[in-house]
Amino acid sequence: xxxxxxxxxxxxxxxxxxxxxxxxxxxxxxxxxxxxxxxxxxxxxxxxxxxxxxxxxxxxxxxxxxxxxxxxxxxxxxxxxxxxxxxxxxxxxxxxxxxxxxxxxxxxxxxxxxxxxxxxxxxxxxxxxxxxxxxxxxxxxxxxxxxxxxxxxxxxxxxxxxxxxxxxxxxxxxxxxxxxxxxxxxxxxxxxxxxxxxxxxxxxxx
Amino acid sequence: xxxxxxxxxxxxxxxxxxxxxxxxxxxxxxxxxxxxxxxxxxxxxxxxxxxxxxxxxxxxxxxxxxxxxxxxxxxxxxxxxxxxxxxxxxxxxxxxxxxxxxxxxxxxxxxxxxxxxxxxxxxxxxxxxxxxxxxxxxxxxxxxxxxxxxxxxxxxxxxxxxxxxxxxxxxxxxxxxxxxxxxxxxxxxxxxxxxxxxxxxxxxxxxxxxxxxxxxxxxxxxxxxxxxxxxxxxxxxxxxxxxxxxxxxxxxxxxxxxxxxxxxxxxxxxxxxxxxxxxxxxxxxxxxxxxxxxxxxxxxxxxx
Numbered sequence: 001x002x003x004x005x006x007x008x009x010x011x012x013x014x015x016x017x018x019x020x021x022x023x024x025x026x027x028x029x030x031x032x033x034x035x036x037x038x039x040x041x042x043x044x045x046x047x048x049x050x051x052x053x054x055x056x057x058x059x060x061x062x063x064x065x066x067x068x069x070x071x072x073x074x075x076x077x078x079x080x081x082x083x084x085x086x087x088x089x090x091x092x093x094x095x096x097x098x099x100x101x102x103x104x105x106x107x108x109x110x111x112x113x114x115x116x117x118x119x120x121x122x123x124x125x126x127x128x129x130x131x132x133x134x135x136x137x138x139x140x141x142x143x144x145x146x147x148x149x150x151x152x153x154x155x156x157x158x159x160x161x162x163x164x165x166x167x168x169x170x171x172x173x174x175x176x177x178x179x180x181x182x183x184x185x186x187x188x189x190x191x192x193x194x195x196x197x198x199x200x201x202x203x204x205x206x
Numbered sequence: 207x208x209x210x211x212x213x214x215x216x217x218x219x220x221x222x223x224x225x226x227x228x229x230x231x232x233x234x235x236x237x238x239x240x241x242x243x244x245x246x247x248x249x250x251x252x253x254x255x256x257x258x259x260x261x262x263x264x265x266x267x268x269x270x271x272x273x274x275x276x277x278x279x280x281x282x283x284x285x286x287x288x289x290x291x292x293x294x295x296x297x298x299x300x301x302x303x304x305x306x307x308x309x310x311x312x313x314x315x316x317x318x319x320x321x322x323x324x325x326x327x328x329x330x331x332x333x334x335x336x337x338x339x340x341x342x343x344x345x346x347x348x349x350x351x352x353x354x355x356x357x358x359x360x361x362x363x364x365x366x367x368x369x370x371x372x373x374x375x376x377x378x379x380x381x382x383x384x385x386x387x388x389x390x391x392x393x394x395x396x397x398x399x400x401x402x403x404x405x406x407x408x409x410x411x412x413x414x415x416x417x418x419x420x421x422x423x424x425x426x427x428x429x430x431x432x433x434x435x436x437x438x439x440x441x442x443x444x445x446x447x448x449x450x451x452x453x454x455x456x457x458x459x460x461x462x463x464x465x466x467x468x469x470x471x472x473x474x475x476x477x478x479x480x481x482x483x484x485x486x487x488x489x490x491x492x493x494x495x496x497x498x499x500x501x502x503x504x505x506x507x508x509x510x
Binding site for chain 2: 083
């Protein structure tokens with residue numbers, strides 16, 4: 001499994017660097033805002049950051065599956081001591097690791113700044129958890145849509161259908177906000193996408 | 207211990223409504239070198255891909271080490287070495303990276319043997335796989351398949367693209383694997399001389415059906431080519447079962463027949479031939495006779 005995860009990380013180094021850069025920028029913005037009083041956190045910037053996240057994770061999933069399909073990576077791996085389920089599990093685990101690697105440092109930074117500024121963390125704990133869970137699950141849902149997109153042979157209907165689904169996911173968060181209902185819906189959406197990817201990946205010819 | 211590393215049971219595969227494999231059943235015993243033969247598009251690669259779980263069957267099942275191919279465990283995969291037709295390697299990887307990936311995903315890795323192979327083949331480690339020649343890719347694929355010390359080696363036209371020297375090297379390596387006790391090889395090739403040299407059992411696929419499945423000696427023993435000369439013209443009413451091919455010209459008839467036995471000889475004797483001589487047949491001759499189109503109406507029934 002570690003070999004498979006290592007391979008995925010190395011093959012998606014560009015995404016890993018982009019995710020790291022995004023994380024670094026977010027942390028930098030948070031620190032600058034907190035200590036120099038320059039208010040860089042505004043609605044347009046948050047919107048742009050949201051779009052970057054959506055594009056980053058959708059493309060990560062799509063690139064992982066597309067390069068597999070075109071380079072026939074899994075058709076080699078599946079003849080070695082690895083099963084298709086393991087190959088996919090390693091892929092999803094890598095994607096999840098990249099998502100967490102992007103989003104955990106800003107969370108830690110936010111919590112640290114709040115602690116240093118002696119904000120009542122107990123009061124904000126539930127809000128922080130909800131916001132973090134929603135952002136992580138939205139990212140994961142986008143990643144799952146990317147996986148589906150990457151494994152679909154280019155045909156207009158499925159591609160547009162998936163992009164429409166992704167737009168729905170993003171709108172869901174925009175409309176509902178960071179609440180439990182959104183978390184549950186995002187979770188269900190991600191599980192459904194993953195189940196579909198798993199079914200296709202384990203049953204189609206490699 | 208499973209005595210048949212490969213079992214194929216009533217395997218059927220359709221592609222876009224076209225039947226590629228039509229009820230194939232066979233078993234490859236442990237330690238056997240099985241030569242799978244057939245013309246282009248006869249379903250050899252499809253059968254191998256189904257065996258490895260790369261392709262789902264339409265009906266029937268295949269077992270590898272007693273496990274269903276569609277749910278083959280990583281452990282079972284780790285016991286199988288596979289050289290694919292066209293050498294299915296990750297083209298964008300450097301040779302060294304591909305080797306370390308395969309090593310990382312293997313259950314056993316024979317460093318000494320692999321080093322020996324790399325020394326023999328002299329493959330450039332820093333080049334990308336797509337930059338290698340077809341022959342080099344074949345050698346790399348073969349080295350990777352051999353390095354895991356496979357209990358079952360599946361070779362799908364492995365010598366395709368190799369020059370004569372490399373092909374000979376490959377056969378010697380295959381023989382080296384054979385000499386290790388209990389190793390089983392499923393070998394598909396169009397170079398029948400190679401198959402004849404190393405295989406001890408052969409299967410011939412024709413139009414999705416297996417028309418021959420027996421040992422090489424048995425096949426040579428059971429399929430006979432006879433040159434029969436009659437005193438006058440060839441009789442029109444010479445009928446026998448399991449005639450694979452019949453060609454007549456004047457007084458001479460060349461008859462290829464399966465399961466030649468005293469009863470059939472007795473039937474032939476009733477036509478009082480002037481002479482009847484057996485023509486020696488190589489595996490290639492038998493294969494050509496068995497897969498000859500159109501002029502062999504009895505072929506479908508004459509399974510050997």
